[in-house]
Amino acid sequence: MTMLQLENMDCGYGAFHAVHDLSLTIEQGEIFALLGPNGAGKSSTIMSIAGHVQLMSGAIRFDGTDISSLSARERVRLGIAVAPEGRRLFPDLTIEENLTVGGYSLSREREAVNREIVFTLFPRLTERLKQPASTLSGGEQQMLAMGRAMMAEPRLLMIDEVSLGLMPKMVDVCYHAINHLKSQGVTILLVEQNTKRALEVADHVCVLESGQSVWQGTAAEAQNAPDLIEAFLGMAKEAS
């Protein structure tokens, strides 16, 4: 069943169109990877789905309903959460407080349950509960950003730059969490510079370049398309 559908979406900043005429479909329960070089429009796309970047034309359908006119907060309530690039944590708040913010709309009981799930997936966070987010390493910040997004019990979790700047071990922890979430039925849209890693977990892929979709297909098709890798995804080679 389709969960998210972008129809001829343009989004951007002021008069600048960061993304042009993007159409894609994400099925419930899948991992969808958005790939492409720096500045291609990947972050803009997910931030527009979350309601943080201006939609200029087209539609964003979630469960078949156009959500374009909803506020970011209303989209969170529908089950759309984002772990943004640069993590965008509250630097002066502790780990514990950052998680509380993520689960603000839930009952105490649900919040406690979700917190346990986050701690099981990211045990490292439990050792640092009272520590301000600003003091965390890059990997810990990514765990906290994902954890904070998970606190809202998303049905669609969008993760920007999963592995950027992280040590391989941290990347493994994050991907373990992603696989676990998928096993729980959460739909995941990820943005990733590490093409090889993304293709290992993704079901479907969209490659963006200069704000436009230049290729879409299954991850298996992407892996078997050397020309595509050569032309748009040079990093896959470098990472292998």
Ligand SMILES: Nc1ncnc2c1ncn2[C@@H]1O[C@H](COP(=O)(O)OP(=O)(O)OP(=O)(O)O)[C@@H](O)[C@H]1O
């Ligand atoms: N706040 C902003 N104001 C104006 N232009 C922006 C803003 N954020 C991004 N852009 C521009 O939008 C285009 C797409 O950027 P975006 O961050 O979405 O790309 P990306 O594919 O996520 O790349 P990266 O991996 O480098 O973040 C770029 O040309 C960028 O300069």
